[in-house]
Amino acid sequence: MARLHGLACVTDRAGGLLQLGQDLRRLTLADAAEMPTSLLDLVAVQGRPGLRDALDALASDAAPQTLELPLRTPAGLRWCAFEVSAQPALDGGAPILLWQGTDIHRYKQRIAELERLTTAQSRMLDVSQDCIKIISLDGRLLHMNRAGCQALGVAADSGFGMPWLPLLPQDVHRPGARALERVREGHADRFTGRSEVEGGAPEYWDNLLTPMLDEAQQPTAILCISRNITGERLALEAARDSEARLVVAAQVGGLGIWDYNVSEDHFDCDETWCRIMGLPPGQAVSTLEEFRRLIHPDDRERATQVETLAAEMLTGAKQYSTAYRIVRPDGEVRWIRSAARMETRGGAAPRAVGFAVDVTDAMRGEHALRDANRRLRHERDVLSREAQEDALTGVANRRGMDRQLDDLLAGAGGAPVCVGMIDLDDFKAFNDLHGNLEGDRALRQVAQALGDAVRPTDLVARYGGEEFVFVLAGTENPEPFLRRVFERVHALGIAHAGTQAGILTISCGCVVCHDAAPDQVETILAASDAALYEAKRRGRDQYVIVRQELASEG
Secondary structure, three states: OOOOOOEEEEEOOOOEEEEEOHHHHHHHHOOOOOOOOEHHHHEOHHHHHHHHHHHHHHHHOOOOEEEEEEEEEOOEEEEEEEEEEEEOOOOOOOOEEEEEEEEOHHHHHHHHHHHHHHHHHHHHHHHOOOEEEEEOOOOEEEEEOHHHHHHHOOOOOOOOOOEOHHHOOHHHHHHHHHHHHHHHOOOOEEEEEEEOOOOOOOEEEEEEEEEEEOOOOOEEEEEEEEEEOHHHHHHHHHOOOOHHHHHHHHHHHOOEEEEEEOOOOEEEEOHHHHHHHOOOOOOOOOOHHHHHOOEOOOOHHHHOOHHHHHHHHHOOOOEEEEEEEEEOOOOOEEEEEEEEEEEEEOOEEEEEEEEEEEOHHHHHHHHHHHHHHHHHHHHHHHHHHHHOEOOOOOOEOHHHHHHHHHHHHHOOOOOOEEEEEEEEOOHHHHHHHHOHHHHHHHHHHHHHHHHHHOOOOOEEEEEEOOEEEEEEEOOOOOHHHHHHHHHHHHHHOOEOOOOOOOEOOEEEEEEEEEOOOHHHHHHHHHHHHHHHHHHHHOOOOOEEEEEEEOOOOO
16 A cells, blocks of 8 residues: 555545544654554544544445544644545455545634634623624624614624514614614714613613624624613703703713804803813813814814804704814813703804713724724734644645645636646655754645746645645646746755755656536546656656646536
């Protein structure tokens, strides 16, 4: 039986070990002399049920499978992904199973870390008393913190997916739908809503909706932070007839009350408002210009357009709400949410009465959540790339090759495709003479030479051990490319006393085919391997090119 390379082994249909690859032996057994009788002995306890299920499935279905297993090693548990395929026995006996593995331990560690971070973020959101929701563009609830579940009467383990607006009273649907439409267009919006849970009193909410944008600045989902303003709402309604009652309610709710006479340009503000703005008691602003000086320069015009706001309120919208930043006298920047009601008299708006509340923590939480989601997307992209990249050489690994090769063949559109297999000549002897570290260095150098010779649209992958695969799309004649590769490898001048040339050389088998399809990958690779064998038979340090017409399958 041929020597196995990489994290590989051969078993019978019951999992009995017939042959153990050098790398897999080194990983799991270290210097142990005896090989276990069963693959189950190499697998950690938590992975054995899955292995038994896979063996049972392979007994009735010979289709290849992919299986992730935790291996027992002297250094502890280590995860590997195995491609399992049934192979005919060389002696004509019962079929055997070939297990070809890839080390995915780092990938599994990163996934576990991401899950830990996601759990921590969910716990952080659950601490907030604000209702924080992620809503899809079509209005379905994707995620909601504990406060939101309690407010809407939704079980925290429901899995979500239900439409959001039908959970609210009917009269809230229209403003909610308008806000969703605005956010789908890429604009932040807000509206005041109400929730009613059976057996409980109605609660009022200030809903701030913000689009969650992708790299192209297009909305992908909606972040909604709903602040319970039941106290504020009731306080404002009670204050219509009694300003004294309004002050009491505001003090209880921590609201800063202000009263602005539009025609006289005069502010009256209470002590809570001064405290929110960072002003000493008794030093409140008295004019619009003095108020403007407290507002962040970027928000100043929007927050103090009194004439515009008055005109809008006179048309029917007698209430308004806005958020802006202030710069306190000590330099601290805070976020303020302000709401007001305009009093009209004789078609004019001489007076506005409102409140201000500090919402800095909620705004920072919104920004932190957006940044965290961006980091999570980046981490997932990195993990996906690492899972398809050979850790030693930096080129694609077997998994990455399978995915990219399918894409290249599917997009060929009848154009010629060259698929080649390269093997380092007498590499076992090189390792025996120079050691594994030098062997790894040689593999990296050859991979670099091969990568430097291909185009960005081509593919280079480590097939296993000392074998590489390359794919040249739209290439009828690969000979100029092969000459460049062989010249680059010769130019490396890697000393190898075990070869006739005295340096490390390569052999290559290359297949040129037309009308190749993804379902013919195994046929093409087998033809490349046969051409490589012929190059070896002719004496090594050379390439063999064959042309093959492929019949369509299926």
